[in-house]
Amino acid sequence: MEQISLSASDIFGSDEAFVFSRAELDIRRPPQLHVQDFHEMLWVQNGTVRLHTQTGKRDLNEGDLLFISPDQPHGLQGRRAKGAHKNDEASMVVSLAIRPGVIKAIGNRHDDLSGVAFWGRGIEIAHRDIRQLAALNQAALQLERSPRRKLFLEAFILPLLIALDRPPEGLSPDAPDWLISACTAAQNPDVFRNGAAGFVAATGRAHPHVSRTMRRFLGITPSDYINTQRMEYAARRLTGTSDPLAEIAADCGLPNLSHFHKLFLASHGETPQRYRRARQRELVQPRP
Template identity: 30%
Template sequence: MEQILRFEAHAFGRPYHAARVRIPVRARDTELHTHADFHEFMGVVSGSGEHLLTTGVEQLRAGDVVLVRPSDRHAVRGSAPDGLEFVNVAFPSSIWQGFLDLTRTGSWTSRGPISFHQPGAVPVFERALDRFQDDPTTYDLLRFWIDLLDLLAPGDPGDPGVPDWLAKACTAMRAEDNLRGGVPRLLELAGVSAAHLSRSMRAAYGITPTAFVTDLRLEHAASLLAATSTTIAAIATRCGFSSQSYFTRCFTTAHALTPSEFRHRSQRAFVP
């Protein structure tokens, strides 16, 4: 049965999750899975293996870097003689898209898992893993992206399919004051009609304005639950939800945990 993985099941309020994965030759393939709400970069450190996709099989070798998106169903297996070792770095899709919008690096949404061969990227993954062991910050995630993209796509002119006005409006929506304003505030920032905004967001990001705002609100709520003692009712208000009960329904659907359960598990995750 295919697994659907959620970011907070592993990160518990941290800005990213990193792990070293070793798959011996005789081990079973990892479970076929998709990501509900996160992207991940895989950096192959040593050995060789196969990336199993619904579109076919891609060979993996030391120095390969793969970006896997939520829509990509995949699994991994090790190959003889040494199996496969890689570091994977996972992060919320909404934050990744905001980074691409802000830096005009391109949305990278037009094709399947995106692969590069860049042995120089291995130390970048190792540094991200080291930082993850010591209470990582969003700054550490940004450093990982910047260092990695400098190697993978220097001089990338950005995605011409994302208009500047849309990228700027989406980035501005991350401010809490704007987030509370919801889609009407996004429309003000964009300065276009509701129909034009909807068409443009679907074309650029494959998402509706309402879904985009809800994702940002839930992302901000998760950070507040993990890092503050603010009441759940106050968090719902700060993030722009019309009521605590509606916020609880949306959050539980997205994370498979109630806000209270999420807070308990995320704050426990920081206890050594």
């Protein structure tokens, strides 16, 4: 299929790091796919949108987020729900086109972005729930009112990138999306406080299936993974607060202090008390 090419030289002003726009989509299928020589992020604000690529089509719903790298043929089409009236609310997307070179520079500074968003496989899709979408729209409103410079673009995009699900260290990008999402969720005390059961609940899968999948992709059990998250959280609390050990252990979901000590010692090679004294004292008053 013949393609339409969009060039950054036709889109960006001489001093613009980004171009922000909103558009209602035609419900007719795009006659051609298009490619561009710049990165673009867009999300579905209202309705349903059909994404066309060279390999097929996929319907996107409100809150779905696209990260499109250069030279990726694609097209967008508005979709009406069955029985919808022609005067019903149109499908709308919000687009953020980013000047060439900006995304590469961000990726060069942050290795943690490997495999995420623009640093993925060409066109990456993520989803924002109702609360996350509201926060994204609020941030976008502020960006829309800002000067079109890189500083303001990065202030908008970096918090979003941090919040996206990403394969934890040691986990292949080929791991199932549900496992990646659960590993991200497991960093939250509300999840790891409930132990392996909390992790399994975050996956929405049966415990035996979760255990087999984790062994395949991480080589550990859900309990091992959760305990690692607990001890990393405990270490941060020990260094950054004066909270009692019993309180920290309880917040980790480990009210048994003896068990908490055992896990912390195995994870960090020091008791919680020694770890706290050393990190807090040596940071504020280093030894010669």
